[in-house]
Amino acid sequence: xxxxxxxxxxxxxxxxxxxxxxxxxxxxxxxxxxxxxxxxxxxxxxxxxxxxxxxxxxxxxxxxxxxxxxxxxxxxxxxxxxxxxxxxxxxxxxxxxxxxxxxxxxxxxxxxxxxxxxxxxxxxxxxxxxxxxxxxxxxx
Amino acid sequence: xxxxxxxxxxxxxxxxxxxxxxxxxxxxxxxxxxxxxxxxxxxxxxxxxxxxxxxxxxxxxxxxxxxxxxxxxxxxxxxxxxxxxxxxxxxxxxxxxxxxxxxxxxxxxxxxxx
Numbered sequence: 001x002x003x004x005x006x007x008x009x010x011x012x013x014x015x016x017x018x019x020x021x022x023x024x025x026x027x028x029x030x031x032x033x034x035x036x037x038x039x040x041x042x043x044x045x046x047x048x049x050x051x052x053x054x055x056x057x058x059x060x061x062x063x064x065x066x067x068x069x070x071x072x073x074x075x076x077x078x079x080x081x082x083x084x085x086x087x088x089x090x091x092x093x094x095x096x097x098x099x100x101x102x103x104x105x106x107x108x109x110x111x112x113x114x115x116x117x118x119x120x121x122x123x124x125x126x127x128x129x130x131x132x133x134x135x136x137x138x139x140x
Numbered sequence: 141x142x143x144x145x146x147x148x149x150x151x152x153x154x155x156x157x158x159x160x161x162x163x164x165x166x167x168x169x170x171x172x173x174x175x176x177x178x179x180x181x182x183x184x185x186x187x188x189x190x191x192x193x194x195x196x197x198x199x200x201x202x203x204x205x206x207x208x209x210x211x212x213x214x215x216x217x218x219x220x221x222x223x224x225x226x227x228x229x230x231x232x233x234x235x236x237x238x239x240x241x242x243x244x245x246x247x248x249x250x251x252x253x254x
Contacts, residue, residue, distance in 0.1 A: 001167045009163050021159045022152035029151020029183045030144050036188070041196045042253050045203025046244045048181040049211045053155055055233035057162065057175050058218065062229035081222050083168050084229040088219035090172015095212030101178045102208055105185065105201025110194040117185060120201075121178060128173045136169075 012064045020056055028052035049098055054091060061087045093135060097128030147187060154179040176211055203253055210244035 028050065036044025066080030101124040108116035162174035181204060188197045217239045221232035248254040 003170050004166055005164050006166050007164050009166075010160065013163055018156065022156045025155025025159075025179060025183075026148035026152035028155075029180050030147045032180055032184050033143075033147050033187065036184075036196075036200065041188075041192075041199035042203050042248070045200035046207040046210075046248060048178075048184055048200060048204040049176075049207030049244075050180075051175075051211055051214055051233075051237075051240060052180065053159065054175050054215065054218075055230060057159060058233050059230040061168070078226075081226055081229065084232075085219050085222035086168040087162075087172040087175060088215050088222060088232075090169040091175030092212045092215035092219060093169075094173040094176025095208050095215055097173070098176050098178060098181075098208035098211060099205050101181065102201045102204030102206075105181075105204065106198050109185070109189065109197050109201060113186075113189045113194060113197070117182060121182065124178055128176070132170055132173060 009064075012068070013060070017060055021053060024053050024056055045102070049095070049102070051091075058084045058087050058091075089135070090132065093131040094124075094128045096131050097124040097126075100124055100127045143187075143191075147183070150187065151180055151183040154183040176208075176215065203248065206247045206251065206253060207244050209247060210240045213243050214240040 028047075031052075032044060032047045032050070035047050062080040062084040065083040066076035069076035069079045101120040104120035104123050105116055108119060158174045158177035158179045161177075162171040165171040165174070185197050185200065188200060214236055217236040218229075218232045221227045221236060222229060225232075227235070245254070
């Protein structure tokens, strides 16, 4: 399947689910800053890759797919878990990309903060997409 | 207090942006990449550089590499629990948390970063 956008999927997300993700993201950013202040940047840096949002995201994926399938009279439980597993597999590949993000920040941020953040994000995206394409060929 | 509020707002916006991208992208495994997007890192590092300087942020970036290894392993563990053990997503995601802590702290201490 080609990569594509499905804007209709946003209609499945309730406003309180957007609010939960916003609150979790905000809370984790405050927490990461507090950890770095209290224990130093070496410990704080670890928590920049803490899976704070992931449990909520993967649970929503399972719930939405299960509901959609059950509305069509299909067995939604199994499909929900399969969709959540695919989401988790993608996050594992994105985690590999995040190693590149951290390395780029370490190497470049003392030269130019803006360049480091842009380059690190671009490298995260590149590594993640390449890893995803590689695993897709592997599983095909 | 103002600093915490600014962090909260920037972090919330960054996470929501990447989460919405994940909502609309298909196939599902590709959307999953955004489950490990550097949303919190971007929000935090922008503020860190302006408040504590680039050297502080560079050390955070170095440790983040270790955290990212742990995140990849954690996500892989969740995937296995869902695919092989047929657990519910919320149970798998919470039960696998020790994987992140053990690998992040183990590698961090092992590499002499902590």
